[in-house]
Amino acid sequence: xxxxxISRNKKAIVLLSxxxxxxxxxxxxxxxxxxCHCLSxxxxxxxxxxxxxxxxxxxxxxxxxxxxxxTLPWKGSALLEATASLPKHRSFQEMSHGIPPxxxxxxxxxxxxxxxxxxxxxxxxxxxxxxxxxxxxGYPDCRPEFFSSFNQMIGKGTxxxxxxxxxxxxxxxxxxxxxxxxxxxxxxxYELTWSCYEGGxxxxxxxxSCLLRAKGxxxxxxxxxxxxxxxxxx
Amino acid sequence: xxxxxISRNKKAIVLLSxxxxxxxxxxxxxxxxxxCHCLSxxxxxxxxxxxxxxxxxxxxxxxxxxxxxxTLPWKGSALLEATASLPKHRSFQEMSHGIPPxxxxxxxxxxxxxxxxxxxxxxxxxxxxxxxxxxxxGYPDCRPEFFSSFNQMIGKGTxxxxxxxxxxxxxxxxxxxxxxxxxxxxxxxYELTWSCYEGGxxxxxxxxSCLLRAKGxxxxxxxxxxxxxxxxxx
Numbered sequence: 001x002x003x004x005x006i007s008r009n010k011k012a013i014v015l016l017s018x019x020x021x022x023x024x025x026x027x028x029x030x031x032x033x034x035x036c037h038c039l040s041x042x043x044x045x046x047x048x049x050x051x052x053x054x055x056x057x058x059x060x061x062x063x064x065x066x067x068x069x070x071t072l073p074w075k076g077s078a079l080l081e082a083t084a085s086l087p088k089h090r091s092f093q094e095m096s097h098g099i100p101p102x103x104x105x106x107x108x109x110x111x112x113x114x115x116x117x118x119x120x121x122x123x124x125x126x127x128x129x130x131x132x133x134x135x136x137x138g139y140p141d142c143r144p145e146f147f148s149s150f151n152q153m154i155g156k157g158t159x160x161x162x163x164x165x166x167x168x169x170x171x172x173x174x175x176x177x178x179x180x181x182x183x184x185x186x187x188x189x190y191e192l193t194w195s196c197y198e199g200g201x202x203x204x205x206x207x208x209s210c211l212l213r214a215k216g217x218x219x220x221x222x223x224x225x226x227x228x229x230x231x232x233x234x
Numbered sequence: 235x236x237x238x239x240i241s242r243n244k245k246a247i248v249l250l251s252x253x254x255x256x257x258x259x260x261x262x263x264x265x266x267x268x269x270c271h272c273l274s275x276x277x278x279x280x281x282x283x284x285x286x287x288x289x290x291x292x293x294x295x296x297x298x299x300x301x302x303x304x305t306l307p308w309k310g311s312a313l314l315e316a317t318a319s320l321p322k323h324r325s326f327q328e329m330s331h332g333i334p335p336x337x338x339x340x341x342x343x344x345x346x347x348x349x350x351x352x353x354x355x356x357x358x359x360x361x362x363x364x365x366x367x368x369x370x371x372g373y374p375d376c377r378p379e380f381f382s383s384f385n386q387m388i389g390k391g392t393x394x395x396x397x398x399x400x401x402x403x404x405x406x407x408x409x410x411x412x413x414x415x416x417x418x419x420x421x422x423x424y425e426l427t428w429s430c431y432e433g434g435x436x437x438x439x440x441x442x443s444c445l446l447r448a449k450g451x452x453x454x455x456x457x458x459x460x461x462x463x464x465x466x467x468x
Binding site for chain 2: 076115157
């Protein structure tokens with residue numbers, strides 16, 4: 001069973017964060033015959049490293065890539081405050097409760113709204129997002145009911161009209177390990193993905209994002225090629 | 235009958251374009267006891283003049299003001315192309331048919347998404363927008379069904395949760411003349427508003443926006459104080 005609806009000669013805007021989920025979506029969509037346009041955001045996050053990874057990945061996949069820049073003057077997230085401390089060394093049980101301080105107010109709403117604007121201008125029918133609700137249940141804007149509500153809204157608020165543009169989150173019910181297993185069969189170059197909230201030379205290994213990535217590779221039974229690079233250089 | 239729900243000590247994000255509709259909303263909200271935060275956008279429009287007007291108006295109303303900047307690399311609107319010709323000298327019948335080339339893909343979705351982000355960060359309950367569906371029926375993202383759908387969506391996609399943030403478009407069923415009549419009773423300083431799509435020294439007088447403004451003042455039975463300034467300086 002294909003995870004995405006089979007659709008040839010279809011255009012899709014792929015939200016590409018530089019992390020492993022969106023990279024997997026890009027390779028999945030290509031395999032399913034989508035013509036992908038990649039979109040990344042400089043929104044005041046702590047570093048540009050994930051954007052460099054996103055750009056390299058799009059180039060590797062021969063997909064057009066655009067970066068949109070904005071800042072949120074009201075901040076409202078530890079990710080947007082250079083001096084705020086990020087949660088480190090949390091247990092997976094701790095991560096599974098509540099909304100973390102790395103939540104950015106209305107971030108996916110903003111990302112999807114930019115994608116909808118591009119989809120309308122480029123006459124693309126699909127917006128693909130790598131959100132998954134299992135490992136990050138704390139983020140309200142990663143849940144299936146949010147995407148379905150967004151689809152309703154964008155049908156009312158665009159010239160393209162109802163059902164012309166559809167957000168699909170093909171990984172939404174998958175665990176990180178399942179995503180990685182899928183990605184390995186798709187030959188996703190995971191060494192070109194960056195998950196760490198910090199922008200150091202190597203992943204910090206202790207933020208929520210690093211811990212979930214490591215757990216995912218461990219449970220999937222694969223070695224993280226990014227860490228292999230790190231240990232070779234380190 | 236108040237147009238807005240009476241509500242004291244309520245915070246609201248007011249989308250302030252620099253034009254007369256959003257100026258009227260700001261003064262209406264102040265009268266209704268809202269504590270207003272004004273938000274304007276530099277999104278690649280042809281000139282910054284409307285932003286300067288928005289900032290002056292917010293200062294005049296003693297309301298905090300923020301500007302968010304972004305560009306849409308895919309453009310998709312005559313407003314975003316410096317060399318595209320804008321419709322001029324159109325009849326009101328021509329304006330009432332179809333979606334004009336000045337439509338910007340998903341613009342109000344983007345504006346409201348930024349406002350929702352600020353509302354969530356500042357714990358504001360309301361977002362106020364000066365959209366009206368009568369004179370500009372061509373814009374899909376000015377219709378009441380769009381705002382109601384946006385409210386559903388933002389309830390799903392924010393930490394604040396359902397019904398915590400509500401978009402209100404208090405002018406949505408009013409004609410331009412009715413808006414101006416309301417604004418005059420509220421003492422809105424319309425000389426501090428800019429409607430023209432061009433950023434010349436004086437309003438061009440022939441774009442859709444200038445023509446609708448002139449018709450509004452004529453039908454409301456008032457002189458446009460901006461034109462009076464123009465003729466005094468001209």
